[in-house]
Structures are given as C-alpha cells and as structure tokens.
C-alpha cells in the first residue's frame with residue numbers, strides 16, 4: 001500500500017480510503033466487518049463515514065469494529081445531512097454541528113475523530129458560525145482537522161479565508177465527486193486544491209457503479225434501486241461514455257471496475273480515492289487499481305473517451321495570443 005501526505009496536515013493516508021456508505025444497508029454487518037478486516041489487512045488506514053449514513057447505523061458498525069486499531073486509523077466523519085427528525089437537526093448551524101457530532105462520537109465509540117467534514121454548503125448559515133463550532137471541537141481535542149465536501153470553488157476559498165482571518169484551523173482536505181463521467185472538478189476545484197495544497201479524496205469514482213459496465217451486462221445495483229442516483233446518472237451521455245470506456249478497458253484486458261478508479265487516482269491533484277462496495281468480492285476487485293499505474297498517454301486516451309468540461313472563463317487561452325505575437 002502506498003501512503004500519501006494529506007494536504008499540509010502531515011497525516012499519511014493510504015491511497016485508498018474505505019467508503020462505508022453501504023454498511024448497514026446494501027452490506028450487512030457481517031459483510032461490512034469482512035470488508036473492514038480485509039481493508040485493514042492490506043494496509044488501508046483511512047476510513048470515511050458520515051453522521052447520516054443509514055441513520056447512524058454505519059457509524060455504529062465502525063465503532064464496534066475499531067477497538068484497539070483506533071490509533072492507527074485516520075477516521076473521518078461528516079456533518080450536515082440529518083440522521084434523525086427535527087427542524088434543527090440538519091445543516092451547519094452551531095447547534096446541529098455540536099449535537100450531531102456528539103452523537104457521531106458516541107456511535108463511533110471513540111474520543112475523537114481525525115477529520116470532521118462539512119458535508120455540504122449551507123446557504124442558511126454564515127460559514128463563520130460553522131467554523132467556530134468545529135474549532136470549539138478542535139480546542140476540546142474531539143476533532144483534529146477540518147475537511148469540506150461538495151463545496152464549489154468560491155465556497156472552498158471563502159472557507160479558507162474566513163478560517164485564516166480568525167486564526168482558526170484551516171481545512172486540510174476536500175471530498176468532491178470525480179470520475180470519468182463527472183469531471184466538473186477539473187475546471188476550478190482541482191487546480192485550487194493543488195494551489196492551496198489541499199488533500200483531495202474523491203467519491204463516486206465508479207459513477208455509482210455505472211463505470212463497472214454491469215448495467216451494460218444487464219446486472220442490477222444502486223442505479224436500479226435509488227432514484228437520486230438514477231437522476232444523477234440518467235443523462236444518455238453517461239451511457240455513451242460508459243460504452244466507450246468499457247470497450248477500451250476490454251481491449252486493454254483490464255476490468256473496467258479496476259480501470260475507472262485507476263484513472264481518478266492518476267490525476268496529480270488526487271491524494272486518496274474513496275472505494276465503496278456492497279460485499280467483499282466487489283471490494284477485492286476494486287483494490288486491484290492499486291497495481292495500475294497509467295502512463296500519461298493512457299490517461300489522455302481514457303480522458304478522450306469522455307467530455308472535456310468548459311474552461312472557467314470564456315476568454316481564449318493565453319497561448320493563442322502568444323502564437324499571434326500578442
């Protein structure tokens with residue numbers, strides 16, 4: 001297993017981060033334990049969960065498993081989405097952050113988490129309040145670092161600047177969606193992360209399973225079961241890209257379920273990729289991506305199977321002016 005430094009934190013995390021969203025739902029407790037045991041055995045030291053996953057059951061499963069492995073594990077959870085009913089039980093208000101986080105700690109059976117992610121931007125909460133709440137937890141030793149997920153580039157930058165203004169802990173990493181099907185992050189977020197030296201831990205690297213090619217083979221999975229994901233990947237362009245990608249992978253003699261995460265992992269801005277599965281068999285296949293090192297040419301060939309997201313401004317690149325002699 002390779003380990004990389006996460007942003008400027010000094011933390012060394014495995015290049016694979018174990019995603020746990022299926023634990024307690026598609027993956028039974030027994031299967032989740034098998035996946036965690038295997039991940040630990042092969043050197044994965046980075047586990048990702050969230051307050052809302054399966055209404056808290058996922059955190060409980062991890063809490064029961066972790067035991068004396070806790071010191072070796074970089075444990076991350078998130079706050080924003082609700083796991084219980086209540087008008088003030090969602091979002092980034094101080095109240096929700098403090099109450100939800102205490103619940104997460106209890107379920108995870110630990111005194112602290114390494115990273116607490118703000119799971120989503122909250123348009124009703126001034127980011128100062130959210131950061132103040134997390135910094136209180138940092139001062140209490142219950143959180144070591146802040147992460148942010150699903151923020152746009154300006155929201156990430158604002159969060160960093162507000163943290164600096166108050167001499168608070170600056171976020172060390174981001175968790176964006178990124179795959180051959182969803183490349184928006186390449187436009188602003190990945191260059192921003194590289195400039196600010198933020199760790200990057202992408203999720204949905206398989207396009208929720210689509211890029212494995214299983215739906216082309218008539219198999220079933222999350223995209224048959226979950227309306228939100230059907231909507232996210234429902235545009236016919238994703239099917240077209242998947243068909244081209246699966247054909248390319250077959251010609252190279254490599255499983256698309258291995259090549260898809262390998263492509264995300266190859267981006268120089270990416271630190272550790274999130275891999276999640278409903279059973280150990282799926283997970284064992286995914287982690288084979290560790291053995292794949294794409295050349296620049298291969299990365300470009302695979303990228304060309306998809307679309308290039310438009311640049312952040314409509315102005316032509318400077319090279320054009322240089323070629324014209326300004």
Ligand SMILES: NC(=O)c1ccc[n+]([C@@H]2O[C@H](COP(=O)([O-])OP(=O)(O)OC[C@H]3O[C@@H](n4cnc5c(N)ncnc54)[C@H](OP(=O)(O)O)[C@@H]3O)[C@@H](O)[C@H]2O)c1
Pocket residue numbers: 018019020021022026048049119149150175202203204205206207208209210212214220221222223257274275276277278281282283285286
């Ligand atoms: N920050 C956020 O907002 C956010 C959002 C989502 C996820 N996450 C994190 O990222 C982790 C991974 O994300 P994800 O699960 O959404 O994305 P993903 O990696 O794109 O999809 C994983 C799904 O693909 C299918 N799959 C996996 N391995 C397979 C194989 N070998 N063959 C065929 N199908 C396979 C499984 O679903 P089926 O068997 O049902 O097809 C599995 O649950 C989560 O566990 C969670 O920790 C974070």
